[in-house]
Amino acid sequence: MKSLPNNVSPYKRTPTFTENTIPKGLLAEHRTKEGTWGLVVVESGSLIYTITEPGFEEAVTLSPEQRGVVMPGQRHHVRASGAVQFYVEFYK
Secondary structure, X not given: OOOOOXXXXXXXXXXXXXXXXXXXXXXXXXOOOOOOEEEEEEEEEEEEEEEEEOOEEEEEEEEOOEOEEEXXXXXXXXXXXXXXXXXXXXXX
């Protein structure tokens, strides 16, 4: 899993979502804007984070110990794997 670059700063955070409140847009394949990094932070439970770039697919189970980094413009989606609480921070 990639890590956030040292030269980015947080500018926005989503509310905390649960397995019942994940927005449909996060469940479907989507991208961050160019220049915007994302950090998926699981507070409890686990979440499947899948990167879906052409010719490459990787699914990672995120947990409170394992955060998910979303690179700018990277195609991805999430899926709950049971009870979960998580949020997404955005960095520039």
